[in-house]
Amino acid sequence: MVKKLLLMIALLGICPAAIASHTEKIIYHLHNTNPNSYLRTISNLENMKKGMPDHQFRITILFQGKSLQLLNPALHPAALNKRFLKLVQSGIKLETSRDNYQTYAHKDQLLVTPALVPNVFDRIIELQRQGYRYITP
């Protein structure tokens, strides 16, 4: 009985780490206004989730400069916006810098409002240190 209890406690220690080892952490860095980048990002993320169903994901999309305007739903077909919203609802984070937001965002036109960080480059460095993989679509 005691042996079983000890084994269970030890497994409790192992399990969270084992689960964490299957978490994929990825940064998507958008830095231009090319709608194809937006489309590629959405397709990539959808494919990734389909291709690795047993993985957990922590994904952050970082919008630099004018790329923030890609969040204007009027620039894209409704179906694409719907796909993007579905991804956001699944837990994907959106971030941009305060300067970018003040300079480029038309607040009433954003499909989703991103979280604000002091500096996009600093944030990329920080996330890569945390083990995030870096992708520019």
Next chain:
Amino acid sequence: MSTRQDDNTPAISDELINAFIDRQLTAEDRQEILARIRTDKDLAGRICDLQQLKEMTQSAFDNIPQPAAQQNHNTPAFPRMAAAFALFTVGLLVGFGVMQLTKSDNQSTATFTSAHDSITKVLVHLTSADVDAGMNTLINLQQLLDSYTRKHQKVMVEVIANGDGIKLLDSKNVSIAKRIRELSAQHDNLTFAACKNTIDQMRINRGLVVNLIPQVKLIDSGVVEVIKRQNEGWTYIRG
């Protein structure tokens, strides 16, 4: 196996005697056997023999040492709790170790090396001629460098241009050139480099002549430098 004392009394089997000794009989059956014992010496003797045999067997097994697990039942709770905690810690460490081993990308290892050196090394890769995007990259670089200066942390930044990114570093881009001049004057930990292969190909294939901004140094191959820096642990950012 049953015996008879005489022809009128029913036989009492060994099973029944065993049940009597083990106190597994009903009160009524037990009383009946006790009554028979008083009159039946043979039965009394059989019961005595079986009782002795059971006691001898019991005492023989009592001398066998108890298994360790059973002995542990008698130990105090604290050592068991300590053992549980130790196992939990070992479990955590093993799990964490496995998690680290599964990180096979060079980036994590490389970034760790950079952090260990306490100098953050950043490679910014320019591949587009988009002046607005280029200017935004320089603004972000300025903020990054200022932030590290404020925090008294060390950072090295190398901006490498190849492909169409070379056009950004042409002196014709006055606003970009001005910004690069200012940044280079303020930060000696910031360098700009342009790919010689790209410049040569532009001249040969398209007849384009690039006059680099003076603060930009020439390197043989942009792509080789990008790979080399990443292998050295530099954090990669596309500008």
